[in-house]
Amino acid sequence: MCSVRIALVGGLMLVALAVGLTLTRSPTTVIATDGIAREADVAATQRSAHACQAGETLPAGTSAIRLTLASNIGPTIAVTVMAGNAVATRGMRGPGWTGTSVTVPVQHVSHTIPDAKVCFALARPLEIVTIFGRNTPADIALTSDARKLPGRVGIEYVRQSSASWFSLLPSIARQMGFGRAWPGTWIVFALLAAMMSCAVLLCRLVVGELG
Amino acid sequence: VTTRAAWACALVAVVNAACWSFITPPFQITDEPSHFAYVQQLAETRRLPSSPEQHFSQEETTALQDLEQIEVKQSPQTPSVFSIAQQQRLQRDLSTPLGRTDGGEAGVAASEPPLFYALQTLPYGLGSGASLLVRLELMRLLSSLMAGLTALFTFMFVRETLPAARWAWTVAGLGVAVAPLLGFMSGSVNPDAMLYAVSAALFYCLARAFRRGLTLRSTCVIGAVIAVGLLTKLNFIGLLPGAGVGLALLAWRATRAHGRVAYRWLACGVAIGAAPVVLYAIVNALSGHHTLGIVSGASGTVSHHGSLSGEISYIWQLYLPRLPGMPHYFPGYSTARGIWFDGYVGLYGWFDTVFPGWVYNVALAPAGLIAVGLIGALLADRSALRTRLGELLVYATICLGLMVLVGADSYLKFPAIAAEYGQTRYLLPLLPLLGAALALAARGAGRRWGPIAGTSIVVLLFAHDLFSQLQAIARYYS
Numbered sequence: 001m002c003s004v005r006i007a008l009v010g011g012l013m014l015v016a017l018a019v020g021l022t023l024t025r026s027p028t029t030v031i032a033t034d035g036i037a038r039e040a041d042v043a044a045t046q047r048s049a050h051a052c053q054a055g056e057t058l059p060a061g062t063s064a065i066r067l068t069l070a071s072n073i074g075p076t077i078a079v080t081v082m083a084g085n086a087v088a089t090r091g092m093r094g095p096g097w098t099g100t101s102v103t104v105p106v107q108h109v110s111h112t113i114p115d116a117k118v119c120f121a122l123a124r125p126l127e128i129v130t131i132f133g134r135n136t137p138a139d140i141a142l143t144s145d146a147r148k149l150p151g152r153v154g155i156e157y158v159r160q161s162s163a164s165w166f167s168l169l170p171s172i173a174r175q176m177g178f179g180r181a182w183p184g185t186w187i188v189f190a191l192l193a194a195m196m197s198c199a200v201l202l203c204r205l206v207v208g209e210l211g
Numbered sequence: 212v213t214t215r216a217a218w219a220c221a222l223v224a225v226v227n228a229a230c231w232s233f234i235t236p237p238f239q240i241t242d243e244p245s246h247f248a249y250v251q252q253l254a255e256t257r258r259l260p261s262s263p264e265q266h267f268s269q270e271e272t273t274a275l276q277d278l279e280q281i282e283v284k285q286s287p288q289t290p291s292v293f294s295i296a297q298q299q300r301l302q303r304d305l306s307t308p309l310g311r312t313d314g315g316e317a318g319v320a321a322s323e324p325p326l327f328y329a330l331q332t333l334p335y336g337l338g339s340g341a342s343l344l345v346r347l348e349l350m351r352l353l354s355s356l357m358a359g360l361t362a363l364f365t366f367m368f369v370r371e372t373l374p375a376a377r378w379a380w381t382v383a384g385l386g387v388a389v390a391p392l393l394g395f396m397s398g399s400v401n402p403d404a405m406l407y408a409v410s411a412a413l414f415y416c417l418a419r420a421f422r423r424g425l426t427l428r429s430t431c432v433i434g435a436v437i438a439v440g441l442l443t444k445l446n447f448i449g450l451l452p453g454a455g456v457g458l459a460l461l462a463w464r465a466t467r468a469h470g471r472v473a474y475r476w477l478a479c480g481v482a483i484g485a486a487p488v489v490l491y492a493i494v495n496a497l498s499g500h501h502t503l504g505i506v507s508g509a510s511g512t513v514s515h516h517g518s519l520s521g522e523i524s525y526i527w528q529l530y531l532p533r534l535p536g537m538p539h540y541f542p543g544y545s546t547a548r549g550i551w552f553d554g555y556v557g558l559y560g561w562f563d564t565v566f567p568g569w570v571y572n573v574a575l576a577p578a579g580l581i582a583v584g585l586i587g588a589l590l591a592d593r594s595a596l597r598t599r600l601g602e603l604l605v606y607a608t609i610c611l612g613l614m615v616l617v618g619a620d621s622y623l624k625f626p627a628i629a630a631e632y633g634q635t636r637y638l639l640p641l642l643p644l645l646g647a648a649l650a651l652a653a654r655g656a657g658r659r660w661g662p663i664a665g666t667s668i669v670v671l672l673f674a675h676d677l678f679s680q681l682q683a684i685a686r687y688y689s
Contacts, residue, residue, distance in 0.1 A: 007663045011670030015677065022681065027689050030288045038285055046626070066287070072562075073544065073629045096549040099563045100285045126541055127629035156288060168689055175688040179236055179278055179292030179301060181341075181348035191230055195680075198226045199673070202385060205219050206669055209381035210662040 004211040008203060022165065029161040030066075032059045034154065038068055038100075042133040042142060042151040045122065048075075051131070051144040052119040053152055056081075058088060061159040062109040065091070067120060068132040068154035070100040075125035079104045082117040095123070100132065103158060118155055213377070217366040220384030224362035224397075227389055227676060228355035231398030234683050236291035237347050238280045239560050240399035241636075245318030246328070247271060247347060247400050251311060254332040254339075259325060260317035267318075269310035274343050277301040283687070284561045291687045305342040320402075324487075326442035327402035347400065354404040358397030362388040364411035365646040371418035372602075372647055373654070382653045382665040383646030389672050390645075391679035395559050396636050403636055406444040410640035412436050413450060414606070417457045421602045425465040430476040433458060434483030442487050449616030450640060453609025454484075460601050526618030529630060541629065552578070554635035557679055562634075564686040566678075577671055584652030584664060591655070610641055 034056055043051075058081055065079050074097035081088040091106030104120075122129060131142070135151040142149040177185040238244050248267045252260050255268075267275070275281070277300055283289045292298055320328075334349035366384030373379055387393060397404040416433045423429075437454055440447035458480055465473035495501060524537040529546055533539060556574045557566040589596065596603065617632045624631040649672075653665035 004662050004666050007666040008670065011667060011674075015670065015674040018674065019677070019681070022678075027685060072631070072633070073541075073549065076543075095544050096553070098558070098565075099287070099561070101287060101563075103287070123543075126544060126626075128627055158288075165685070165689075172684065172688045175290060175293055176684070178294070178298045179344075180233075181344040183298060183302075187233055191233055194226050194230050195677070198223055198230075198389075201219055201223050201226075202389070202669065202673060205216060205223075205381055205385060206666050209216050210378045210665050 005207060008206055012199070012203070023169075024164050024166060026161045026164055027168070028064065028158050030156045031061060031159050032057065032157045034152065034156075036068075036134045036152045036154040038132040038154055039134045040132070040151060042131045042135070042153060043144070043149045044128050044130045046125060046128045048122055048124040049129075049144060050119065050121045051142050051149065051153075052082075052117050053142045053155070054115075054117045055140060056116045056118045056155060058083075058109055058113040058116045058118075059157050059159075060109060060112045062089070062106065062157045063160055064103050064105045064158040065118065066101050066103040066156040066158055068101050069122075070130045070132060071102075071125065071127060072098055073126050074098065074102055074129060076123040077102055077104055078121045079106060080119045080121075081106070081109075081113070082119065083113045083115075088113050088116055095126075101154075101156075213370065213380070216381050217363055217370075217384060220366050220381065220388045221359035221363040223385060224388035224393070225355050225359035227394040228358035228397035228404075229352060230680065231391075231394040231683075232348065232351035232355055233398075234680055234687075235395065235398060235560070236283065236687050237278055237344055238275060239283060239291070239687065240395070240401065241561055241634075242319050243399050243401065244271065244275060244280070245320040246402065247350070248314055249317035249320040249323070249328045250331040250335050250350065250400065252315060252317060253325065253328050254335045255312045256315075258315075260315065260321040262316045263318060263321040264316040265318045266314055266316045268312065268314035270305070270343055271314065273304050273309055274301070277304050284563070287563050287686065290689065301344075302342075305344065323402055323444055324442045326439065327405045327444070330405070331400060350400045351398055354397050354400060357404040357408040358388075358393055360408035361393060361397070361411045361642060364408065364415045365643045368411065368415040368418050368643040369647050369650050371415065371422045373650055374422070376650065376654050376661075378662055379650035379654055379665060382668055383643075383650040385669045386649040386672050387642050387646045389669075389676040390639075390642065391557070391559075391676045392555060392636060393639060393642065394676060395679070395683075396639065402444040403639065406440070406446060407639050407642060409436060409440040409443050409447065410450060411643045413440065413454060414609075414643040417454070417461075417605060418602070420457075420461050421599070421605075424468065425461040425473060425476065427476045427479065430458065430462075430480035431483055434480035437480075437484030438487050441484070446613070446616065446637065446640070449613035450609050452612040453605055453607075455481075456608045457605035460605060464601075522619065522622050525622045525625060526615055529618045529621060529633060530614060540625070546630065546633070550630055550633040551635055551638070554633075556675075557682060558635070559679065559683050560686060564683055566682055581649065581652045581668065584655035585648050586655070588651040588655035592651075606644060610644065613638065613640060 074095065076095045078092045080090040089106045089109050091104045093102060093104045131153050133151045133153040138148045141151055142153055173185050173188040176188055177183050180187060244267065248271055249260055251268055251271065252258065278292060283291055292301060331350045331353060334353045335346050338346040338349045362384050365387040366380050369383035370380045393407065413436050416436055420429045458477055462473045462477035525540050528540045531547060553571045556571050617637045621630050621632045649668055653668055654661050656664035
């Protein structure tokens with residue numbers, strides 16, 4: 001009985017500590033985009049592929065680059081950003097990403113780099129990978145193996161925010177109240193109360209049945 | 212006391228799923244717009260959806276537009292409704308009299324059987340005077356109740372399969388109750404929520420019959436559960452081979468005590484289980500429609516390709532590493548890890564809400580410990596396992612049936628889509644087995660340490676749930 005209680009209390013304290021630590025960390029935030037909305041399928045491939053998009057501005061502080069590529073089981077993707085002939089930053093993401101965009105962590109960019117060229121290389125995919133973006137004139141379009149694709153891909157530049165999760169709690173709470181059946185920040189308190197009741201019930205059960 | 216513990220586990224599951232239902236923004240769960248459209252069509256017109264197209268009612272289309280559902284779904288950095296102006300527009304638009312009967316189509320949900328949707332017309336009707344978002348939330352809350360049934364039947368299943376380890380039942384019940392994927396799916400309008408509950412009921416009924424012997428009543432109950440399952444979601448078909456083997460085995464055993472009358476019970480059970488499908492086919496045949504309605508049409512549009520051996524290889528590799536001689540279907544990719552394990556650890560929303568990559572690596576450690584505990588318990592109880600081989604065979608057949616169904620369906624879309632139905636939620640009908648595995652893993656720690664291991668497992672899974680909810684909150688509201 002006693003050891004079960006110790007395990008329970010110890011475990012819950014660890015969980016509380018982990019939540020607290022998480023709240024002191026910062027979320028990632030989008031600092032700039034190339035302004036390309038997802039309006040069209042620019043290309044699709046089921047083979048390994050390489051493409052580059054010129055005329056990008058890489059903002060200072062970038063730690064990840066997000067591309068509007070879609071796949072259920074995405075292939076390994078390597079991103080290289082060129083400033084002239086020099087590599088400004090690069091990064092890689094392993095296979096298995098899923099969804100309608102992929103975020104590739106890159107080496108930290110210390111200063112803004114104008115007129116950069118963002119290149120990405122896809123390893124041979126298990127299934128079709130679709131490149132989303134907007135159809136554009138050929139002179140500014142994405143280039144793949146010296147061939148112009150019909151448009152540009154959506155790119156977002158991401159970095160770690162300076163604000164902690166903890167400092168963002170009020171705005172998150174306010175936002176949780178929007179778009180609801182019964183709008184208002186009451187929902188945050190209701191959720192907290194519900195999860196606390198869950199925890200209390202769980203503790204009582206564990207102590208009563210396992211103790 | 213045991214019954215109280217079972218109901219308490221159910222309550223935890225209901226509250227947890229209800230929390231998920233409030234955390235996830237409207238229509239930001241896989242296929243929820245289609246499932247809502249089905250319910251609306253049924254509630255407003257008393258007719259089933261006529262086509263799998265995505266033409267929804269004016270009211271739902273307006274809600275989806277005002278909620279910027281597509282934009283939020285497609286961009287991980289796009290939060291849910293984020294300004295007072297957006298909120299006001301949403302409220303204003305939804306308070307105007309918008310068409311509710313001008314859709315008639317239910318997207319991917321159209322081919323599903325109607326029982327879940329028929330039940331959902333109750334909360335829909337209850338909120339018919341309120342806005343669409345109120346109706347949606349009420350429907351989500353009904354789904355949450357189904358999570359409670361899943362946890363309840365899991366508890367009772369483990370009670371029947373491990374009768375000597377009373378404390379371990381609670382580990383199983385709570386382990387399933389706080390499973391984040393169960394909460395996430397049951398906090399939405401999706402027939403999966405009911406499928407999990409019905410599947411858990413099937414496991415419980417079979418386990419009870421194996422422990423206490425088959426009777427006419429238990430056969431009829433199993434038949435009724437099968438009928439409900441078939442009326443809930445087509446995926447239940449995957450559980451049928453196992454259920455059939457179970458009923459046959461139980462009837463064969465019952466002949467020792469009751470003679471050949473047991474086969475008549477079996478016939479009763481099969482008749483009850485098959486009744487809805489037979490009735491549906493007869494009604495369709497008499498009214499000049501396809502025998503299986505819209506399902507027949509859907510199955511006619513998919514083309515079969517490749518060889519049988521190719522299909523078997525594909526299904527094998529969808530779950531397990533490739534064997535020598537098999538063609539490479541997933542080169543350089545571990546499906547067991549990437550699709551099923553990582554999918555269980557955390558993949559929410561429209562497959563866009565994930566943990567940072569390192570979380571999936573760290574999760575391997577506790578999962579490995581649980582696996583070690585499970586293997587230890589199985590080895591320690593191997594003599595007891597031998598006496599229950601028949602029962603184990605039935606559970607294994609249920610697993611296999613479901614996995615083959617998911618694999619075979621995915622193979623139809625291969626290679627354009629590598630694993631169309633490679634989503635962990637499709638395996639959640641096997642949650643009672645997960646509950647039993649958790650209970651056994653705790654028991655594997657021995658008599659002295661078992662309850663402590665059980666406590667640690669429950670706390671760990673609760674933490675998993677909590678962080679999954681925080682991840683979803685971060686995704687949609689930060």
